[in-house]
Amino acid sequence: MSAAIAGFAHLASGKVRDLYAPEGRDDALLLVASDRVSAYDVVLPTPIPGKGAMLTALTRWWLARFPDVPNALLDDESSVPDAVRDRSMLVRRLDMHPVECVVRGVVTGSGYAEYVERGSISGVRLPQGLQEGDLLPEPIFTPAFKAAQGDHDENIAFDRVVELVGGPAAEALRATSLDVFRRAAEVAGARGLLLADTKLEFGAAGDGGIVLADEVLTSDSSRYWDADAYAEGRRGVSFDKQIVRDWLRAHWDGTGAPPRLPDEVVARTADRYRELLDRLAAAD
Structure with missing residues (x-):
């Protein structure tokens, strides 16, 4: 799934990203975004050309909007191979918190399903x-x-976050996540976009x-x-x-290997990724 990169040791691969360690350094990691696309917890056999570079460009663009929020990106890009430069980030090694910090401005997706069942999402009435x-x-x-990997994330209440990371860190995760979302929603809104969740x-x-x-x-x-x-x-x-x-919903029942995507679906999907990047960054 991952390609060899001279001077870097491959550590792990997710559905979309590959993680490498620079040889001779223990303070950094190379995060490489591939063109792989996943849906319904399955990596599909058909990539979306340019997707990895566009995702990386979006993360870099957004990080520049939040200079006051500490982030993992390192400025030292001199050792990153040209072959993956446009879709990779050299980042700090961190002890990652085991929490997905989801912020919702709209009731949709799995959040809506939980709301219908319980009247709440992650304990928020x-x-x-x-x-x-x-x-x-x-x-x-x-x-x-x-x-x-391969399992579904489990929505949890804030009290569970406190148990996992401690009170001060939990409060910081919530406050920072909400602050980043509100500021991003304002930026997106000025460009004709509604940020539903992140x-x-x-x-x-x-x-x-x-x-x-990670990605932002x-x-x-x-x-x-x-x-x-x-x-x-x-x-x-x-x-x-x-x-x-x-x-996929119209052409695959979820059993066996997923089918290859038609060229037209690949092209339209790539166009949607590209339009988002263009809308956000065009004003710069």
Whole structure:
């Protein structure tokens, strides 16, 4: 699944990203975003050309918007091979918190399913009568426990976060996640985008603080909707792999190996990723 990179030892591969260690260094890691695409917890046999580079560009662009939030990105890029430079980040080694810091501004996806069943999401009680895609009065922090690869993450209440990482770190995770979401939603809104939700990850710094890590506000970790379409009543017009999900739902029953994606679906999906990056960065 992962390619060999001279001067780096391969450590692990996820659904989309590959992790390497620079030889002779114990303070850094190389995070490489591939063009692989996953859906319904399965890596598909058909890549989306340019996806890894676009995800990396989005993370870098967003990190530059939050200079006051400590992040894992290292400035030393001189040793990164040209072959993966546009889709990789040299980052600090961190002790990662076992919590997916999900913030929702809209009730949708698995959050809506949990709301229908329980009237709450991750223990956050919500008003009655909400419909799929409704805006929330305020963004909510709905954390999840990171599952082992191949398993589903488990939505958890804030008290469980305190048990996992301690009170001060839990409070910092919640406050920072909500702050980043609110600021990002404002930036996105000025560009005709509705940030429905996002998933952030943090590691522990040596001084006990938290450090923003991994991908940040990308179209794989966040739902961006077209704001004009939403205002017209067309909810969920997104800039991510929803095209892939819709095609699979219509052509695959979830058993056996997933089918290859048609060229038209691949092209349309790549265009949606590219449009999001263009919309966000065009004003710079």
